[in-house]
Amino acid sequence: MCCVLQQSGAKYVTMSVIYKLTLSLFALSLMVFGIYGTYQLRAESQNLRDEVEQETRLLAYSLLVSVENALRDEQTEDVQALLQQIDRLRPSIDVRIYIRNRNVIRSAAEGLAWPEQVEHTLFQTTLEGERKEFYFPAEDPDFLVVSLPFGKDSGAIPPGNLALVRSLQKMRADLSDMKTYIAVSFFSFILFITLLCFFLGQIYISRPLRELRQAMLAFGNGKEPPKPLPVNGSDELASVRQEFNRMTTQLFSAHCRLETETQQRRQLQRALQNADKMITIGQLSAGLAHEIGSPLQILNGRARALANGGDDPGEVRRIANILVDQTDRITRIVQRLMEFAPRHPAEPVPCDVIQTVAEVIDMLGFEARRQGVTMTYTHPETLPLGMINKDGVQQIVLNLLSNALAAIVGQGEIGIDLAQESIAYADKPVTALRLTVRDTGTGIAPEHLPHLFEPYFTTRGKQGGTGLGLSVVKTLVTEMGGTVAAETAAGKGSRFIVHLPWKNPL
Structure with a gap:
């Protein structure tokens, strides 16, 4: 199941679970069988080399017995005939007889090109009368060389060494075929397991998850019982x-x-x-x-x-x-x-906010004059029309001014300030309407500030306070997507600051 996520106009494609499982299984199988195949190839290579060494060594010892018998009878021609017969039967093997007097008995039908370094080593080995077995060259060898001494403790035959040189081209070809066979076998097995996992995953994992996702989308977009x-x-x-x-x-x-x-x-x-x-x-x-x-x-x-x-x-x-x-x-x-x-x-409608606030101030003007309170209204000369809930704004101003009038004992002053400014909304700067109402009343006690906007919380219960005014202000401001905050100093009055998002008419 493959999902496409879209956020802020950009698309993100996520890999499906079944593809992740299939790729993971393929990578794991490749690693495991790669390690096992490498180990198996090395083991087979070593086994094949051991077999070649054992076969070559056995042939060398068999020929050594025949050569010793022929030399003992001074039948040099029989030795040469034997070497020629070996060259015809086994073209990958050449045999020479090195005598310490620098004589060399060889077949006229030799099929291998003996390197000079090998010949020099065999002459030296013959002079020393030692048994020697080595690969040439040491890295990535082309030949296996076996040198066996004879006549060392017997005076019947001259001392020397039987040298057998075997070409490793056939062993290399066998190793290459084995490597190809192992690689093809392992890759075929991995491919088969991967495809089997993919198809089974489609049936038992991807399809159920796809159905589950479709059910989630239907549940999120529908209004009927799922x-x-x-x-x-x-x-x-x-x-x-x-x-x-x-x-x-x-x-x-x-x-x-x-x-x-x-x-x-x-x-x-x-x-x-x-x-x-x-x-x-x-x-x-x-x-x-x-x-x-x-x-x-x-x-x-x-x-x-x-x-x-x-x-x-x-x-x-x-x-x-x-x-x-x-x-x-x-x-x-x-x-x-x-x-x-x-x-x-009321739904948001194009509204002259300056006039909307002025109507509330005019409404409360007589009550303010009766109490001896001066109301000052400060605002820009003009503001563009804004999409706003006019009824809500008037009720916010009415409640804040009513609270301010109730907080002033005797004569006092109420200031209403209206302005347009930028605030952060959803981590983005937006244009907002700022309404500030300040008074010179008694202020608010610090212990009452946390409960100021709670329903039915009032300190004027005996004077007819209901505790609904500021709660309604908070509710209306929140519904409009704005904020309201209170600042106060005991005995010096209070200030309420309201921010409401500003939307221009379409």
């Missing part, structure tokens, strides 16, 4: 298939439970966000009611003035303009409330 793989036999692959069937069944069940739990969690988070929004709006309702009550009183008074006397057209127009201004004011206040009413989750 079909169990057939389990045949009791080997390791059958056990793997059985475990795979059990695992896929459990994973599919766990996946279904996770999907259900995820939907429930999202619904719960959305419900908490809506509840937090309504709680925040409820806490602001008193101030908003007063803000709406003021123009209503003006409307009531001007309407009564019109009812009591409307003879002067100029006065009527002036009062009518006042009525229009005050009704527009009430309309704006009601629209602000409606904009923050619970809605369905």
Whole structure:
């Protein structure tokens, strides 16, 4: 089974298991049989050399007896006839009789070219009356030479040596044939074993693994319960298939439970966000009611003035303009409330972030003035439209500003800063929106910082705090792929920094 992996636009081809096993077996067999073949060849070569030496030595001793008898009877012609007969029967062997008086008896039908160094050595051996056996040359020899002395202790025949020179060309040819035979036999056996391993591996390893991979891909891409793989036999692959069937069944069940739990969690988070929004709006309702009550009183008074006397057209127009201004004011206040009413989750849309944040600040402006808190909004002159969840951004700003207002005792200041900068996201620099909200309130105790974004954690329980505001902020920021961090100093206020990835409209 061969797999192709693709990552970051590049393809990586991996060698299949069966090819790895086949190549490994081929390499191992080649190494083992190579070592064994080398050893076997050396052993056969040594055995063949021993046989040649033994045969040559036996022939030399047999001829020595015949030559001694012929020389004892002074039948030199018989010796020459014997040497010629040997040359005819065994062309690879030449025999000479060296006498110490420098006489040499040889056959006229010699078929070998005796090297001068061999002849010199044989003459020297004859003079010394020694038995000698050697190969010539010593490395990669062409001849086997055997020299046997005779007549050394007998006065009946002149002393000398029988020299037998044997050509090793036939032995070399036999060794070459044996080497070829061993190499062909071993290579054929290795090839047969390798092919057998390949075909058996395709049947018993590659095919089951391919089916297992296809089942994995089908399970990863499908939404239906996986079909169990057939389990045949009791080997390791059958056990793997059985475990795979059990695992896929459990994973599919766990996946279904996770999907259900995820939907429930999202619904719960959305419900908490809506509840937090309504709680925040409820806490602001008193101030908003007063803000709406003021123009209503003006409307009531001007309407009564019109009812009591409307003879002067100029006065009527002036009062009518006042009525229009005050009704527009009430309309704006009601629209602000409606904009923050619970809605369905918003998808990212092209949004003017500067205006989106300004609407929230305007919404909380009366409450800030009532508490004596000054809100300062700093932002670039213009920002390009960004694809962002407008409703989510407004709720983040609303919750952070509400917390800042609650943290200030008496008069104070809240600063809202909006900017565009680059941050690291997934190890890559991306453009992001940075929202900073700082206040001059009481700050946050160090022991409370680790729990700041936990649901229902609050230090203002007696003042009506629910512990949902910052938790909702954390949830919304995470859903948008951003980050939120808090910095504080006890008694000197706090600062919240939010980073949200910035996407340009298509």
